[in-house]
Amino acid sequence: MTAQRDIHHFVNGKASPGASGRFGEVFDPNTGEVQAKVSLASAKELADAVEIAKAAQPAWAATNPQRRARVMFKFKALVEEHMDELARLLSAEHGKVVADSKGDVQRGLEVIEFACGIPHLLKGEYTEGAGPGIDVYSMRQPLGVIAAITPFNFPAMIPMWMFGVALACGNAVILKPSEKDPSVPVRLAELMQQAGLPDGVFNVVHGDKEAVDAILDHEDIKAVSFVGSSDIAHYVYSRGTANGKRVQAMGGAKNHGVIMPDADMDQVVRDLVGSAYGSAGERCMALPVAVPVGEGTADKLIEKLMPEIEKLVPGASTDPDAIYGPVVSKAHKEKVESYIQMGVDEGADLLLDGRGFKLQGHENGFFIGPSLFDNVTPDMTSYQEEIFGPVLQIVRADELEDAAALASNHQYGNGVAIFTRNGLAAREFASKVNVGMVGVNVPIPVPVAYHTFGGWKRSAFGDSNQHGFEGVRFFTKIKTVTQRWPSGEVADQAFIIPTMQ
Numbered sequence: 001m002t003a004q005r006d007i008h009h010f011v012n013g014k015a016s017p018g019a020s021g022r023f024g025e026v027f028d029p030n031t032g033e034v035q036a037k038v039s040l041a042s043a044k045e046l047a048d049a050v051e052i053a054k055a056a057q058p059a060w061a062a063t064n065p066q067r068r069a070r071v072m073f074k075f076k077a078l079v080e081e082h083m084d085e086l087a088r089l090l091s092a093e094h095g096k097v098v099a100d101s102k103g104d105v106q107r108g109l110e111v112i113e114f115a116c117g118i119p120h121l122l123k124g125e126y127t128e129g130a131g132p133g134i135d136v137y138s139m140r141q142p143l144g145v146i147a148a149i150t151p152f153n154f155p156a157m158i159p160m161w162m163f164g165v166a167l168a169c170g171n172a173v174i175l176k177p178s179e180k181d182p183s184v185p186v187r188l189a190e191l192m193q194q195a196g197l198p199d200g201v202f203n204v205v206h207g208d209k210e211a212v213d214a215i216l217d218h219e220d221i222k223a224v225s226f227v228g229s230s231d232i233a234h235y236v237y238s239r240g241t242a243n244g245k246r247v248q249a250m251g252g253a254k255n256h257g258v259i260m261p262d263a264d265m266d267q268v269v270r271d272l273v274g275s276a277y278g279s280a281g282e283r284c285m286a287l288p289v290a291v292p293v294g295e296g297t298a299d300k301l302i303e304k305l306m307p308e309i310e311k312l313v314p315g316a317s318t319d320p321d322a323i324y325g326p327v328v329s330k331a332h333k334e335k336v337e338s339y340i341q342m343g344v345d346e347g348a349d350l351l352l353d354g355r356g357f358k359l360q361g362h363e364n365g366f367f368i369g370p371s372l373f374d375n376v377t378p379d380m381t382s383y384q385e386e387i388f389g390p391v392l393q394i395v396r397a398d399e400l401e402d403a404a405a406l407a408s409n410h411q412y413g414n415g416v417a418i419f420t421r422n423g424l425a426a427r428e429f430a431s432k433v434n435v436g437m438v439g440v441n442v443p444i445p446v447p448v449a450y451h452t453f454g455g456w457k458r459s460a461f462g463d464s465n466q467h468g469f470e471g472v473r474f475f476t477k478i479k480t481v482t483q484r485w486p487s488g489e490v491a492d493q494a495f496i497i498p499t500m501q
Contacts, residue, residue: 007038007182009045009206010189012052013199019045024179024208029095029326030316032364036093038182041207043214049174049203050220053145056200057172061142065119068168072116074195079109082191086184090155091317093181095326095366096279098318101156108160110449111467115168121472122169134484140476142170143222143246147215149236150185151228152178152328153282153388159185161453162225165471167192167202175204176215180328182206216240223475225466226250227284229386230412230458237461248462248474252386253284253414253455256407257443258429259292259301260400260420267441268419269304275443276392277312277370280324282332284459285415285437285444288387289376290394291403298396302351302374309352309392312370316362326366327389333366336389340371343382343393349374354390378406386412400425408434414455417443436460 007026009016018039026036041049060068079086087101096104124138148162155177163173177185182204189204205211215221216239223246226236230251240247257275259268275287292298315322327333337355344350354369368390376383376393383393397403407416417439418429430438436455439445447453447468454465464474 004034005036007036007186007206009039009041009049010186010204011049011200012203013193018206024206026093026180026182027329027366028092029328029366030318030362032330032366036183038179038206040179041205041211041214043210046174046205046207046211046214047218049205050145050218052200053172053174053203054220056198057142057144057170060167060172060198060201061170063170065122065168065170068170069116069118071192071196072112072118072164072168075192075197076109076112076116078191078195079105079112079188082187086156086187088318089187090181090184091325093183094152094155095317095328096282097315097322097325098320100279100324101317104154105156107446108154108157108164111161111471112164114449114467115164118168118472121469122476124478130482131484133486134482136480136482138478138480140169140472141479143475143477145172145174145221146223146225146475147174147176147221149176149212149215149224149226149228150178152180153279153284155181155184156188158227159188161467161471163192163202165467166225166475167197169472169475171475172201173203174215174221175202176207176211177204179206179208212236213239216245217243219243222246224249225474227466233461234458246464246474248464248466249460250284250454250466251459251461252388252412253286253459254289254383254386254410254412255285255287255415255417256289256291256395256403256410257287258397258400258403258407258416258418259290259297260418260422260425261294261297262421263297263419264421265300265304268301269308271419271443272305272392273308273312277309277324277390280314280327280368281390282327282388283444285446286388287417287443288392289383289406290392291397291406292394293397293400293403295396298374298394302394306351306372309370309372314357314359314367314369314390316359316365324390326362327368328366330366332388333368336368336387336391339382339385339387339389340391343373343376343380346380346382348376348380348382348393378409384411400429404429404433408432411457412455412459413457414459415439415445417441417445
């Protein structure tokens with residue numbers, strides 16, 4: 001039996017035990033046992049944290065950008081120093097294998113590296129002589145207190161996407177991580193404190209819907225950044241904006257991989273196996289739908305794909321040879337398995353069934369074997385909705401136009417990929433497909449940190465993407481100054497707007 005521990009909030013630079021009397025259970029997905037309990041904040045606890053952040057933010061905003069960047073540099077070094085510790089902690093609560101956990105941390109660090117350039121990123125614009133003796137310039141200023149609400153599937157990367165840019169811009173941050181795997185966000189806050197961040201500027205408050213609603217309703221929280229399911233993203237966006245907040249809310253996905261007849265099929269198979277089953281498919285940029293163009297392409301794909309998938313054996317998250325580990329919870333395991341049954345009931349051909357998989361020594365863990373469907377059609381609910389598990393669906397298409405229409409017409413528009421040697425076909429596809437992020441022979445087209453991440457349609461609500469300069473724009477407001485230093489004849493002229501003189 002795993003010894004249980006308590007996971008507290010992190011407020012004003014130190015651990016803060018919860019006062020609500022409510023707790024959530026944190027499971028070890030490998031064994032199915034409860035390993036910890038996490039405090040769930042009341043609205044009052046959230047409000048108390050906001051007051052602390054609000055008091056700390058002005059001094060941090062007044063710290064020059066170069067000194068704020070130095071904190072980011074130090075934080076980056078500390079995270080790298082503690083990489084193994086963070087990866088083990090992440091795997092223990094999420095279930096992804098340690099290699100994936102290190103990738104989770106590393107991709108977050110890339111945004112921290114981008115944030116280290118904040119002195120340059122915050123530079124405004126300047127026009128000399130816009131009028132007689134008149135200069136105009138702009139400056140980017142922080143919003144104040146912002147909130148970040150992050151999902152279970154990337155408990156290191158997505159928080160760093162948000163708090164890295166927000167803090168570098170001079171804001172104070174309230175982070176509400178997933179209650180399913182909350183330890184890594186707290187550890188990151190501790191390391192940020194160790195890097196020199198002042199008390200109260202970065203706070204981690206655990207919670208459920210009560211805490212989320214308190215964030216959305218609190219008048220001193222000026223912006224909310226969210227990643228999660230589409231239904232919750234829409235709720236967060238609607239309630240937050242109704243309360244006058246700036247909101248970016250990233251939702252679900254159903255990413256398609258279009259496979260042209262001229263594609264390197266061996267490379268396609270390697271890419272599909274990794275992108276569909278890696279991290280047990282619990283990624284919004286997973287590739288759960290393969291769209292081979294032409295019957296011959298589909299048959300060739302299945303012939304090569306089946307034996308590679310059959311080699312995949314889930315393992316404990318600490319197993320260095322495991323391709324992927326368990327899913328995050330029993331409830332999520334049951335949900336994924338229900339979608340597999342739904343696909344069968346809807347008439348798709350289940351070529352590989354991952355239900356009922358048991359790992360020796362971890363029989364109560366939340367494991368699902370790899371599943372593969374063929375002859376999935378667009379009218380099937382199992383195709384229309386996000387499964388978020390180790391399930392790959394094959395939807396056959398006759399022509400490239402039909403394949404592109406599948407991705408363009410789907411309710412989600414996060415990512416899409418095309419596999420081909422034809423540059424013209426790839427160029428046309430990338431230009432016209434109605435999806436926010438496109439990969440050409442790249443199965444998971446997550447942009448690098450100095451570009452931006454964001455989908456279209458029900459994959460994103462709001463008009464701002466994550467990280468890159470879009471992140472800087474989201475976490476700052478523009479102030480434009482028109483200044484006049486009259487002298488000589490100009491001093492005697494009236495300055496009236498509007499005027500024809």
